Amino acid sequence: MTNNLNIIRSIYKASSEEITPILADILAENVQWTEAAGFPTGGTYIGLNAIKTNVFYRLATEWSGFKTEAKTFLGDDNKVAVFGIYSGTSNTTGKYFEATFAHLWELEHEKVIKMEQFVDSAMVQAALK
Template sequence: MSPNAETIRNFYDAFKAQDKESCQNMCAKDIEWSTMNGMPNGGTFVGKGAVFDKYFPEMLSNFEEFHAIPEEFLDAGENIVVTGRYEGIPKSSSTRFVAKFVHIYTVHNSKITRFRQYTDTKSIQDSLASANTQKNITKL
């Protein structure tokens, strides 16, 4: 595995361990992080602060569990393509979702400089909608 692919594998391991500091250390100061608009808090975030202090906390606040599980790493030099799946459970629900993803990372000088996410957000949105429906029923 190339050093760039190893960096990305280490990033997934740190994310799984909820090791924010290690994740941040693998990223460039001006990282560009782009996720699908159908994701909670989806959009483009620039800079470590925007990614780790805004995007991740707000996105993850929707879930009891959220896992990004890499399955295959494709090495294209500075670009590393990862296929895998998201699995999780939204808050106030037992409706588990699974959604396949493709992540494209750009790594320069051993730092992640860009992240692009491609996923079908429907199963995630359906799971979140189920959680909101259950929450509203509970309030009645």
């Protein structure tokens, strides 16, 4: 379990330049990544390329200063939960937001097989209007 916690912590410590190589190393080939309904990148994506295109690229290009700040990590066997705060400014409206999030990660043999996002999407949607 300790190693699973360290694997997940490495994601949140990574810079924007480091995140893709780290994810390439720790994500299972057919990882299932679910962004919450109501979040701008909402949906389920399979594999690193789909995640890069539909999540990370969009967050980097549609938001200024988008930030994921992890506050708490909890581990139990093959699952790790992370709680924190998202923030950023919409490039479309110029409005800033902060919203709490939870991420639930599932690992097998030290590879992420599933990630599910839970977020206060009302705060994000308000920044888009």
